Amino acid sequence: MPAQKKSEFLADYHEDFNQWYVDVVLKTKLADYAPVAGCMVIRPYGYALWENMVAALDRMFKETGHENYYFPALIPESFLQKEADHVEGFAPECAVVTHGGGKELDEPLVFRPTSETIIWSTYAKWIHSYRDLPLLYNQWANIVRWEMRTRLFLRTTEFLWQEGHTAHATAEEAEQETLRMLEVYRRFAEDYMAIPVICGEKTERERFAGAVRTYSIEAMMGDKRALQSGTSHFLGQNFAKAFNVQFQDEKGDLQYVWGTSWGVSTRLIGAIVMAHGDAQGLVLPPRLAPIQVVIVPIYRKDQDAAKVLAAAGKLRDSLSPIARVKLDDREGLKPGFKFNDWEMQGVPLRVELGPRDLESNACVIARRDTGDKETVPQTGAPARITELLEAVQQGVYDRALAFREANTCTVDDYDEFRARMEQGAFVLAHWDGTTETEELISQETKATIRCIPFDGDEQPGRCVRTGAPSARRVLFAKAY
Amino acid sequence: MPAQKKSEFLADYHEDFNQWYVDVVLKTKLADYAPVAGCMVIRPYGYALWENMVAALDRMFKETGHENYYFPALIPESFLQKEADHVEGFAPECAVVTHGGGKELDEPLVFRPTSETIIWSTYAKWIHSYRDLPLLYNQWANIVRWEMRTRLFLRTTEFLWQEGHTAHATAEEAEQETLRMLEVYRRFAEDYMAIPVICGEKTERERFAGAVRTYSIEAMMGDKRALQSGTSHFLGQNFAKAFNVQFQDEKGDLQYVWGTSWGVSTRLIGAIVMAHGDAQGLVLPPRLAPIQVVIVPIYRKDQDAAKVLAAAGKLRDSLSPIARVKLDDREGLKPGFKFNDWEMQGVPLRVELGPRDLESNACVIARRDTGDKETVPQTGAPARITELLEAVQQGVYDRALAFREANTCTVDDYDEFRARMEQGAFVLAHWDGTTETEELISQETKATIRCIPFDGDEQPGRCVRTGAPSARRVLFAKAY
Numbered sequence: 001m002p003a004q005k006k007s008e009f010l011a012d013y014h015e016d017f018n019q020w021y022v023d024v025v026l027k028t029k030l031a032d033y034a035p036v037a038g039c040m041v042i043r044p045y046g047y048a049l050w051e052n053m054v055a056a057l058d059r060m061f062k063e064t065g066h067e068n069y070y071f072p073a074l075i076p077e078s079f080l081q082k083e084a085d086h087v088e089g090f091a092p093e094c095a096v097v098t099h100g101g102g103k104e105l106d107e108p109l110v111f112r113p114t115s116e117t118i119i120w121s122t123y124a125k126w127i128h129s130y131r132d133l134p135l136l137y138n139q140w141a142n143i144v145r146w147e148m149r150t151r152l153f154l155r156t157t158e159f160l161w162q163e164g165h166t167a168h169a170t171a172e173e174a175e176q177e178t179l180r181m182l183e184v185y186r187r188f189a190e191d192y193m194a195i196p197v198i199c200g201e202k203t204e205r206e207r208f209a210g211a212v213r214t215y216s217i218e219a220m221m222g223d224k225r226a227l228q229s230g231t232s233h234f235l236g237q238n239f240a241k242a243f244n245v246q247f248q249d250e251k252g253d254l255q256y257v258w259g260t261s262w263g264v265s266t267r268l269i270g271a272i273v274m275a276h277g278d279a280q281g282l283v284l285p286p287r288l289a290p291i292q293v294v295i296v297p298i299y300r301k302d303q304d305a306a307k308v309l310a311a312a313g314k315l316r317d318s319l320s321p322i323a324r325v326k327l328d329d330r331e332g333l334k335p336g337f338k339f340n341d342w343e344m345q346g347v348p349l350r351v352e353l354g355p356r357d358l359e360s361n362a363c364v365i366a367r368r369d370t371g372d373k374e375t376v377p378q379t380g381a382p383a384r385i386t387e388l389l390e391a392v393q394q395g396v397y398d399r400a401l402a403f404r405e406a407n408t409c410t411v412d413d414y415d416e417f418r419a420r421m422e423q424g425a426f427v428l429a430h431w432d433g434t435t436e437t438e439e440l441i442s443q444e445t446k447a448t449i450r451c452i453p454f455d456g457d458e459q460p461g462r463c464v465r466t467g468a469p470s471a472r473r474v475l476f477a478k479a480y
Numbered sequence: 481m482p483a484q485k486k487s488e489f490l491a492d493y494h495e496d497f498n499q500w501y502v503d504v505v506l507k508t509k510l511a512d513y514a515p516v517a518g519c520m521v522i523r524p525y526g527y528a529l530w531e532n533m534v535a536a537l538d539r540m541f542k543e544t545g546h547e548n549y550y551f552p553a554l555i556p557e558s559f560l561q562k563e564a565d566h567v568e569g570f571a572p573e574c575a576v577v578t579h580g581g582g583k584e585l586d587e588p589l590v591f592r593p594t595s596e597t598i599i600w601s602t603y604a605k606w607i608h609s610y611r612d613l614p615l616l617y618n619q620w621a622n623i624v625r626w627e628m629r630t631r632l633f634l635r636t637t638e639f640l641w642q643e644g645h646t647a648h649a650t651a652e653e654a655e656q657e658t659l660r661m662l663e664v665y666r667r668f669a670e671d672y673m674a675i676p677v678i679c680g681e682k683t684e685r686e687r688f689a690g691a692v693r694t695y696s697i698e699a700m701m702g703d704k705r706a707l708q709s710g711t712s713h714f715l716g717q718n719f720a721k722a723f724n725v726q727f728q729d730e731k732g733d734l735q736y737v738w739g740t741s742w743g744v745s746t747r748l749i750g751a752i753v754m755a756h757g758d759a760q761g762l763v764l765p766p767r768l769a770p771i772q773v774v775i776v777p778i779y780r781k782d783q784d785a786a787k788v789l790a791a792a793g794k795l796r797d798s799l800s801p802i803a804r805v806k807l808d809d810r811e812g813l814k815p816g817f818k819f820n821d822w823e824m825q826g827v828p829l830r831v832e833l834g835p836r837d838l839e840s841n842a843c844v845i846a847r848r849d850t851g852d853k854e855t856v857p858q859t860g861a862p863a864r865i866t867e868l869l870e871a872v873q874q875g876v877y878d879r880a881l882a883f884r885e886a887n888t889c890t891v892d893d894y895d896e897f898r899a900r901m902e903q904g905a906f907v908l909a910h911w912d913g914t915t916e917t918e919e920l921i922s923q924e925t926k927a928t929i930r931c932i933p934f935d936g937d938e939q940p941g942r943c944v945r946t947g948a949p950s951a952r953r954v955l956f957a958k959a960y
Binding site for chain 2: 032034035036039040041042043044046047048050051067068069070071072073074075076079091092093094095096097098099100101102108109111118121122125126137141142144146147148157158160
């Protein structure tokens, strides 16, 4: 990370990453703590970031043939119990509504911890024939999971997310859908969030409660820990059987429907903070940044103010068709203060404009990610800004990729494994395929198997912990 | 309403409007009943309509300087009790979470019935000085109010809405904001929903619990009943005092902050159904319709199919840059069936294309609102469709306005008042200004005062019920 200068507002990035993260989220006004423990307020700056993420994802979902709908937040408690793994996974995390309208309810309702049960109970009404399939639906919704140890954006009692729930006539088609949506998440993470991710399958231990197979995208944060950033589940016929969702196939036979579900959440805001941020604060990828360019007018003498502000206004007007631009015309604040402020806010490009620039019809553009500055003619600013926004988007991605590559290693010795986990790393190691060994390693090192990567080394070997045969290397890391 | 032909799928519009409404909502797949009593599933067609409404409103909010944020859905029960009127109004309707994570909570939480309390408790942290003001914020959220008598979209236990919550340094500024947002709602209702509305102030009896003044827009439905379609509240300093939100003014004195809140909800989908629908089903205003144009290919002989479908595909491609267009290429369904189907779905324009049209390079365009048909050259279709979409938007509005005007009257005699209320009408009548008389009239006629209209007759007179002096006429109607 290039910016090593310590911010006076933030804890030290290298010495106390956890506190740095909390400071950044609070000080840049991405979010605030809420009155209810474990809940958060997503403030306008954070919500604008989320809106840009939602817009991009929603477009990608629609391009892949999905429509949105909305199911109720309240689910009868008994619904959860219809799928054995599901209730075991989610019941302990539920918030339960026991009273409504001043009376105790006949049956308690849970605030959705995820919506498979209520959705599949309704799919039983909607699906009768193969002609009704596939159903390719998604919803944007709030979720509540009663978490003991919460962390802004990463793990909160309530969060916002999208959950896709599709229904198919065949296992093959459902499996294809599961992987198609994982690929949408990969593209979103890499092309918009500028975060390289590793795609793979989860082990049984990390599988979604009720799924046959779970896939995920895994990203490396600035402290070298992993963040699971999106999951896509092949549900098999589990929920169809639990809710008796059958269809008549072309031959007239009754069959259970095949399902998928997939989701990403506001946790991704945390991913952006931790993957790109530095000692000075946020570094936002231009495609998602609420403000892509900030113009800071510079003048010492009052007599220059009007002239500089007028030119800055003209520059803003010339940039607004091509970028989300803000003119910082706050009075009584020094340019240096404003520079620091917008650096902390992670705005990708800063344009400086002073009296001398007016004379030469120039302005200075500074990149947040590299700190590079250049002087360009004001008339050429829109074209150059367009190029630079792309350059920053790519630069931020490249930096994150290089960081991940520098901190990923292949390990065959358990002592080395422990040492690497101590430092923080993505470690590719052999594993004997048992949940027992997975838990042992987790207890001893705090590392978990993030996924069995799609594009990994498929050479067989010996488990790094037990020495038992291993079919292939898997990805270990400490995770959020 | 021109389309008098009865649909075989819907109850009779004139004889059983209530059942017609339910039939339309269910059969056009706008929504479905949910497993929890009083809740509903908003299906993709209904949600797509809502998405178009959200997009337009959100743009209008941003154009008037507002930003979005997101507050938690769960509010400590004690927060409601801090504003006396507010708790009286909302506590009986609350859904209460008493358990979380398997344990009974120390303090119960309510699912937000509206968010003033949690938001103002946080504004106390955000507002210190006049420099922090105004706060112009909005959130899109789900709401739960435990309703005894529910009705799809119009009154459901859970619904989606937006709630604006602004904070100001002066009463005047807050009052201006209240009226500015009422005007945004009026423009949205009239320009997008194509529903004329009456703007005015609510009486004390109908005021929002915790507001100093409540304003609303009121619309006439097809059965001549009123639907309150949006409200904007001047909160005075009520919530600032309840949550101790003070700011230091320019002189250094501490003052309580002035507030507003304003909201519209998914109930507006019901308004569109009931204001424009007819015996054949939905009639959607083009600016909000999920599908603006449907192309129905017509062929009897199989040998024509490929040719007609190819031309229909080309036509769709030429229309998609200017309209939300769908080609209905479903096999095995007769054109007549498709016509009825898309009429019921309320698609504003239908384009028919058959073998003879191919020869003459023509197509037929039919309007949903008037049933008018015209033949146009295929190459001229995009230009003509653009004109016709505007014409339908205006036509639907004009029809709703004419209907309301035909069913609005000025009444001074109570027998006539009762008779008009029996038939259904908007009645402008004098009222003595007391809640007592308002309740008496409501008990006797089921009519309520919808509002004290801004643009009404301001001649004083005598109360239609008591004969006591009245400052001006107010608007009475039976309401949803």
